[in-house]
Amino acid sequence: MTLWWAIALVCVGCYALKLAGLAAPRSVLDHPKVRRFAELVPVALLAALVVVQSFTQEGALHFDLARTAGLATAVVALLLRAPFLVVLAAAAIVTALLRMTGI
Template identity: 60%
Template sequence: MIWLGVLACAVGCYALKVAGLSVPASVLERPLVQRIADLLPVALLAALIAVQVFSGDGRSLTVDARLAGLGAAVVALLLRAPFLVVVVASALTAALIRLAG
């Protein structure tokens, strides 16, 4: 039964790729489509970060060291730090908060 699921996913991924390749160039060159394509990865990454930082059990949110790490990342971004510095500052802040309590 699991192989049927694997094959269905493989066919679905291939169909999605073919659908993307079959879009005419005139559609892809529209300014609205280009703007959406530029902003979509940022929105998806922000949504993934929000889901990971603000976890909960259905009715309440759990605030832990991840929120402090996100705060450190925001501060580093505001100071225009390089990406690697942002990641290290966030991870170090979260690790120190977890170590402290």
């Protein structure tokens, strides 16, 4: 299977999943377990993406001090309830400064 066939198959699968969500009856969507699942899955997926982007490089585990410091800065800013753009800017500035210093 070529890469483009795999991409096309994933696209069709994503579309079918979205369509299934739209076609689901309200009684299923209002069930407490389904609602709880829908609330927690995006958080888990976002956390997984952050970890993968922060601690891997070219498919291997890699510890980068500048990225880790930027992530820690973002976490602290979020705990201080800073606006989202401030969180992004603070993380980017810390990462950039550490990269400029050669760390």
